[in-house]
Amino acid sequence: MLDNISYFIRRALRNMRQWPVLCSAAILTMAVALATMATFFLVVINIQGLATSWSEEVQVVAYFQYPPAGNQLAPLIRKVEAFADVKQAIYITKTEALKRFEARLGDDAGLLEGVSRDLLPASLEISLKSGSHNREGVARVVAELKKDSRFDDLRFGQEWLERFENFVDLLKFVGLVLGSFFLLAALFIVSNTIKLTLYARRDELEIMALVGATKRFIQIPFLLEGALQGLASGVCALGFLTLAYKLLLQKSLQTFWLTPVGFDPIFLNGNQQLILVLCGILLGSLGSLVSLRKFVRL
Amino acid sequence: MIQLFNVTKSYGKENVALREMTVHIEKGEFTYVTGPSGAGKTTFLNMLYGACKPTRGQILINGINITRMSGRQIPYLRRKIGVVFQDYKLLNSRSVYENVAFALEAQGKKRYEVSKRVYKALKEVGLEHRLQRKPIELSGGEQQRIAIARALVVEPLILLADEPSGNLDQEVTLEIMELFKRANARGTTVLLATHDHSLYKRFPKRVLGLEDGRLIMDHQP
Ligand SMILES: Nc1ncnc2c1ncn2[C@@H]1O[C@H](COP(=O)(O)OP(=O)(O)O)[C@@H](O)[C@H]1O
Numbered sequence A: 001m002l003d004n005i006s007y008f009i010r011r012a013l014r015n016m017r018q019w020p021v022l023c024s025a026a027i028l029t030m031a032v033a034l035a036t037m038a039t040f041f042l043v044v045i046n047i048q049g050l051a052t053s054w055s056e057e058v059q060v061v062a063y064f065q066y067p068p069a070g071n072q073l074a075p076l077i078r079k080v081e082a083f084a085d086v087k088q089a090i091y092i093t094k095t096e097a098l099k100r101f102e103a104r105l106g107d108d109a110g111l112l113e114g115v116s117r118d119l120l121p122a123s124l125e126i127s128l129k130s131g132s133h134n135r136e137g138v139a140r141v142v143a144e145l146k147k148d149s150r151f152d153d154l155r156f157g158q159e160w161l162e163r164f165e166n167f168v169d170l171l172k173f174v175g176l177v178l179g180s181f182f183l184l185a186a187l188f189i190v191s192n193t194i195k196l197t198l199y200a201r202r203d204e205l206e207i208m209a210l211v212g213a214t215k216r217f218i219q220i221p222f223l224l225e226g227a228l229q230g231l232a233s234g235v236c237a238l239g240f241l242t243l244a245y246k247l248l249l250q251k252s253l254q255t256f257w258l259t260p261v262g263f264d265p266i267f268l269n270g271n272q273q274l275i276l277v278l279c280g281i282l283l284g285s286l287g288s289l290v291s292l293r294k295f296v297r298l
Numbered sequence B: 001m002i003q004l005f006n007v008t009k010s011y012g013k014e015n016v017a018l019r020e021m022t023v024h025i026e027k028g029e030f031t032y033v034t035g036p037s038g039a040g041k042t043t044f045l046n047m048l049y050g051a052c053k054p055t056r057g058q059i060l061i062n063g064i065n066i067t068r069m070s071g072r073q074i075p076y077l078r079r080k081i082g083v084v085f086q087d088y089k090l091l092n093s094r095s096v097y098e099n100v101a102f103a104l105e106a107q108g109k110k111r112y113e114v115s116k117r118v119y120k121a122l123k124e125v126g127l128e129h130r131l132q133r134k135p136i137e138l139s140g141g142e143q144q145r146i147a148i149a150r151a152l153v154v155e156p157l158i159l160l161a162d163e164p165s166g167n168l169d170q171e172v173t174l175e176i177m178e179l180f181k182r183a184n185a186r187g188t189t190v191l192l193a194t195h196d197h198s199l200y201k202r203f204p205k206r207v208l209g210l211e212d213g214r215l216i217m218d219h220q221p
């Protein structure tokens, strides 16, 4: 048994050495397929990451007609924070609202000179829990707030939210379609490349069958070879991806104007890297298996 | 050892390669299979090692009906049969040693046993000094001797040779015939397909004559 295994490994290795062009062609094809899929995956998870950090800014602002009396404020905040969807409510006084406005005007802050300090209304800035960063969550909070007559006006960017959610849905759909397309294309290309390598060695397959090798005995070295090539291609793809990420994605994301300040670009985590390499092994052995079934006939 | 009962092989409706062939070959016999090109010699030999199945009829080898064999069992049949072809069917990217070792490795034999037996088989055909050469670098006669070593290294019950000297000159043919006769003397049943009349005149043995797929002659010397 051990003797057999070492024989199979020796055979697989020497086959690869014997056909370096075919071998590297197979590795390259698989590496390109894997890298394409992984790049796409990376783009999708980064956009989703971006989307999540955008949606963290989703909040409802409730403006007061009259600023609440000092002893009413705390109970009101407690009441609002008790809503199921609400994470936090922060009171913004008139003075603070004006200060923010001034800050935003920057050099033009002079325009506000002599303006009454009562210009802007006091408000509650209500941020939502992470599960409620969507239309329904906002709508529930707004409905509750409307019952309270102390609030004069509510702002909540409904339209923006709707578009954003549609965008994320579209992204997921496109990801699914393109992802499965890439997967099929990769399998097709890989099995054809391997078919080519088997075609180049059809004499060897024929002679093995002739001298009484069992089907399994003939197939195992080729399967092993496919798996080894898959492993190599997985590692290549990972290397390529790391490079592309460092050189392109990371820079472009950091300079992208919509990227929130606190957002760190996402790379594959350890498990996902392992999965990528395993995918390579699977792709290689599956590709071999599919084409072997056509070639090894007894 | 080999028994055929009413064996017919046809490719499509019109193309019948063998018709109702019935023949018995004893263990240890040396038999020529003769006939013009297209007579069915190759088809006959191919059926004996399971390369194709008869359309009708039964074939028994060593008492086992191989027409009922599944694809799984065919390799085990082939381990008892050595085959030699006109075009040698060697791997030119492998050394002489590896080509012969292939047949034993395919049976899962241990490395030390493989090397011992390969060396012995190559010595038998007089090529023990060519171990590491590539077949393509050698002469046609030497290449055929490698193929014969590969067929004999497994110590087969039956040796099938399909026009083994078709590409070789007279002198080399005699050398190769010598190898077949020696194998036969050790008890291997030999079937040799040829259309070279001089061969069986020179080494008279049983002759099966085929023509248009029919067995028209069965001659014992
Ligand atoms: N694979 C095949 N497909 C179709 N016809 C075949 C095939 N193999 C052999 N034949 C036909 O069977 C007949 C016998 O061929 P073969 O056994 O090769 O004869 P021989 O070896 O005596 O020259 C021929 O007419 C040939 O055309």
Ligand SMILES: [Mg+2]
Residues within 6 Å of the ligand: B041, B042, B043, B162
């Ligand atoms: Mg023929």
